[in-house]
Amino acid sequence: MSRRRDELVMYHVAKVTEDLYVLRVDDRYTKYFEALWEIPEGITYNAYLLKTDEGDVLFDAWKRQFSSHLMEALERVTSPDRLKYVVVHHMEPDHTGSLEDVLRWAPNAKVLGHPLAGRMMNAYPKAKERFKPVKDGEVLEVGGKKLRFVHTPWLHWPETMMTWLEEEGVLLTCDAFGGYGIPLSLFDDQCVKLEEMIREMRKYVVTVIGHYREWIDRNIAKLEKLGIKPNVVAPAHGLIWRKNVDRVFQVYKDVGKSKPKENKVLLVYASMYGTVEKVARGVECELVREGMEVAVYGFNDTSRPYISEILTDASDAEVVVFATPTYEVEAFPFLKFVAQELCWKVGNGKKAVLISSYGWSSAAIEDLKKTLENCGYKSVAEVKYNAIGPTAITDEAVAEIAKKVVDAIKSS
Ligand SMILES: Cc1cc2nc3c(=O)[nH]c(=O)nc-3n(C[C@H](O)[C@H](O)[C@H](O)COP(=O)(O)O)c2cc1C
The missing domain is CATH 3.60.15.10 (Ribonuclease Z/Hydroxyacylglutathione hydrolase-like)
Structure with missing residues (x-):
């Protein structure tokens, strides 16, 4: 040396x-x-x-x-x-x-x-x-x-x-x-x-x-x-x-082969003001309660995760969950890039769950879905809700979304 x-x-x-x-x-x-x-x-x-x-x-x-x-x-x-x-x-x-x-x-x-x-x-x-x-x-x-x-x-x-x-x-x-x-x-x-x-x-x-x-x-x-x-x-x-x-x-x-590991879920979200984050955390909690292994990456105003790490966890995940705010009539920009790279580098017909919040007209799910379905991902659940700010969505509503997501993953 x-x-x-x-x-x-x-x-x-x-x-x-x-x-x-x-x-x-x-x-x-x-x-x-x-x-x-x-x-x-x-x-x-x-x-x-x-x-x-x-x-x-x-x-x-x-x-x-x-x-x-x-x-x-x-x-x-x-x-x-x-x-x-x-x-x-x-x-x-x-x-x-x-x-x-x-x-x-x-x-x-x-x-x-x-x-x-x-x-x-x-x-x-x-x-x-x-x-x-x-x-x-x-x-x-x-x-x-x-x-x-x-x-x-x-x-x-x-x-x-x-x-x-x-x-x-x-x-x-x-x-x-x-x-x-x-x-x-x-x-x-x-x-x-x-x-x-x-x-x-x-x-x-x-x-x-x-x-x-x-x-x-x-x-x-x-x-x-x-x-x-x-x-x-x-x-x-x-x-x-x-x-x-x-x-x-x-x-x-x-x-x-992007071989999936049983029960491994990748959860990627973006949240500008905490509305999506509140739901993402509720979903994570429910997935953990079900004994699933969850890799979570959140883009917000204090952290920006590494896309290289997200792709690594995508490669052996069974399910990929995206949670995004609607942003200028599309999905959040970083999540669009992640979805595109997921197709490019991982692919392989994994299950996808798409969650989106919106302020006046939703378009984010359609945006991500178009990218992901083009490379073989199968959307097993889609959830949209209208909210501006985390207090606009109640704990009960979060629990309901989380349950819907987990049920869809389990039954798909
Ligand atoms: C910069 C910006 C752009 C937005 N663009 C849209 C839009 O095109 N359509 C819409 O319905 N809501 C739009 N919204 C509202 C957000 O989608 C909505 O408030 C969402 O719940 C925010 O989630 P968050 O608090 O997790 O960031 C926008 C909000 C911001 C800050």
Whole structure:
């Protein structure tokens, strides 16, 4: 582990196997991954270096602002003349931002990647010049080590691929099986808050790969068909998995199908002046009384929940409850965005309950319903009520709405 004295950037260089090293940098600065997903917990970029008798192979790189740190890390385990290949699993700049600097540092290194990656390298002149495409299933032998490249389209982009290092028993998976957060340790069998890390992995896959979720099963089936059974799953973000390999594969498959957890309800509401919040809390109370697991997120004048967390809970919820005020003849703006992203990243025909209050003419339910039904959500209950301010709705009315919602969920 190293911490440069001039700035607070921490990076780690450690052995994964006898000849394979992980080079991980901890990015505490990025707060919105891809300028969208809230990650106050940060993220890591993991590159890997394989040492062989015929020269060394680097798999992926780091985001551009950590370029100089990557050179330092590389100098610990290899040298410019020893670096023979750089394998680019995925062209997204969180893995390729420092690629040109690596190639400047190692003037003889060749670049290997999916044929499509070569067509995405216009901003990477050195990489483009030294690029050699690899076929799906192609095996490269370097210094007695076999590198088998497997194209894994849409995990995360069409050019994404993995490398299977059979001798090492290590599958280098790039974005797949990666997670947000800065784990305390490098491996999942060290000092790890496992459930937190699994949630970070779920959050990553829902937000980043969720739109292409049908490709998860296809690519896992492909790996299984090829007889690839890794002892170690080494992604480009977060923990390296070697104790919980079966579990992370299962989690991935479940997220790919947005598999619901029995009795889990996601309740998302917005409330400008407390009217909807009063009803949402009544509904939450009734759901809890019924023994359901409820994940609640409320947008109001003191809090704005993270949409990345809402989507994570949506992915394994059985039912999604939206409660919204009518806002300029539509649903509340943040809830419109949540509904749209739910369709985009989660989908899967879950049950929906729509609750709306209005001041003079209701339109919010129709607005959300149109979005949600378009992507297969089934509306099982709809409740509208007229109220301006929380005192306009009585406790009895709240209890009645809550009962109606819970009855509809139970009987659907
Ligand atoms: C900015 C704003 C826009 C609104 N737009 C509408 C509207 O288009 N149609 C309507 O019937 N009520 C509208 N209302 C009234 C609210 O929907 C209604 O008072 C609701 O109960 C507010 O819930 P809340 O107290 O949880 O924010 C609006 C209220 C505000 C503050």
